[in-house]
Amino acid sequence: MKIRTHSFILIAIIVLLAVLPLIFVSGDFGGADDAAEGLIQTLAPSYVPWFSSLFELPSETESLLFALQAAIGAGFIGYAIGVFKGRASRDKDV
Amino acid sequence: MTFKKMLSTLMLIFGFTVYLLLNDPQQAYAMHIMEGFLPLKWVLIWWAVFLPFFVLGLRSLIRITKEAPELKMMLGLAGAFTFVLSALKIPSVTGSSSHPTGTGLGAVMFGPLPMSVLGSIVLLFQAVLLAHGGLTTLGANAFSMAVAGPIVGYWAYKVMMKSTGKQKLSIFTAAALADLSTYVITSIQLALAFPAEHGGVWASFLKFGGIFAITQIPLAISEGLLTVLIWNWLQAYSSNELSILQRTMKGVRES
Numbered sequence: 001m002k003i004r005t006h007s008f009i010l011i012a013i014i015v016l017l018a019v020l021p022l023i024f025v026s027g028d029f030g031g032a033d034d035a036a037e038g039l040i041q042t043l044a045p046s047y048v049p050w051f052s053s054l055f056e057l058p059s060e061t062e063s064l065l066f067a068l069q070a071a072i073g074a075g076f077i078g079y080a081i082g083v084f085k086g087r088a089s090r091d092k093d094v
Numbered sequence: 095m096t097f098k099k100m101l102s103t104l105m106l107i108f109g110f111t112v113y114l115l116l117n118d119p120q121q122a123y124a125m126h127i128m129e130g131f132l133p134l135k136w137v138l139i140w141w142a143v144f145l146p147f148f149v150l151g152l153r154s155l156i157r158i159t160k161e162a163p164e165l166k167m168m169l170g171l172a173g174a175f176t177f178v179l180s181a182l183k184i185p186s187v188t189g190s191s192s193h194p195t196g197t198g199l200g201a202v203m204f205g206p207l208p209m210s211v212l213g214s215i216v217l218l219f220q221a222v223l224l225a226h227g228g229l230t231t232l233g234a235n236a237f238s239m240a241v242a243g244p245i246v247g248y249w250a251y252k253v254m255m256k257s258t259g260k261q262k263l264s265i266f267t268a269a270a271l272a273d274l275s276t277y278v279i280t281s282i283q284l285a286l287a288f289p290a291e292h293g294g295v296w297a298s299f300l301k302f303g304g305i306f307a308i309t310q311i312p313l314a315i316s317e318g319l320l321t322v323l324i325w326n327w328l329q330a331y332s333s334n335e336l337s338i339l340q341r342t343m344k345g346v347r348e349s
Contacts, residue, residue: 006326007326017312018184018316021186039302043289043291047288049128051228065223065224067181069220069224070181073174081331084328088333
């Protein structure tokens with residue numbers, strides 16, 4: 001099978017895996033950090049966190065940084081594949 | 095893959111979702127351990143366990159870049175993959191979100207050691223800039239994501255390659271298990287630090303692990319598929335690098 005069809009199917013399955021829960025499961029899909037704190041507090045009610053983050057950013061800024069993280073990573077992956085692809089097609093021409 | 099095969103895969107996913115849907119949606123505890131939420135004793139223990147792997151990882155990174163500088167791009171790619179994937183907070187069947195780890199790809203390409211460095215850089219970024227995870231818990235989080243996950247992934251790849259000989263299936267399994275085992279280790283770490291009053295560590299482990307194993311299973315499958323996707327691209331365009339990898343790393347074998 002052509003690599004493009006194969007990739008398309010894989011991407012479709014990945015998207016479905018993320019979208020189906022959104023449609024069928026009623027949850028708030030929040031991050032789990034706060035919930036984990038809750039479980040620890042029920043297991044060890046007397047436990048007090050002894051260190052806190054140096055700074056906590058507003059959620060808007062945090063989403064900026066998450067987007068930035070994904071963009072930097074994806075950018076590099078795209079660049080690397082571009083280099084490989086260019087090299088492969090150049091080798092073919094020679 | 096024929097249409098029939100594709101259809102059966104889709105049915106499988108659908109059935110899986112429905113099955114998990116019938117279980118009560120619960121909050122998941124599937125992120126890395128938060129800042130300050132590990133008692134000092136365990137902070138020190140996990141830092142002590144993690145650091146030797148970090149040093150070995152640094153040494154192996156230096157060796158790779160010296161002996162095969164043409165692999166630098168691949169190393170960057172393995173790091174970038176982890177960087178992207180750990181930024182993707184994907185909704186899961188338990189009604190909360192968690193993210194994949196992306197360490198399986200690098201572990202299969204370079205062996206588990208270099209990932210101890212690449213993975214912990216990602217964790218440091220998240221701990222410092224995003225208040226996600228933490229500096230005190232970095233040792234524990236780095237052990238689960240950057241050390242244990244890649245080791246599990248690497249051996250899963252080896253065993254699968256030997257028993258089935260199917261490379262893509264092996265890579266899928268390696269990436270999915272590297273992802274899943276990271277969160278299993280996290281729940282062990284939390285259970286050790288916070289044993290339940292009745293039932294002790296084991297009861298706590300079931301509480302932490304039972305809940306987020308379910309959250310992480312579909313994400314582990316996603317990660318396995320994503321890793322196969324990028325592997326396909328690499329195989330199509332950079333067979334040269336892959337053959338160098340095969341010679342120098344002994345890990346990867348062409349199918």
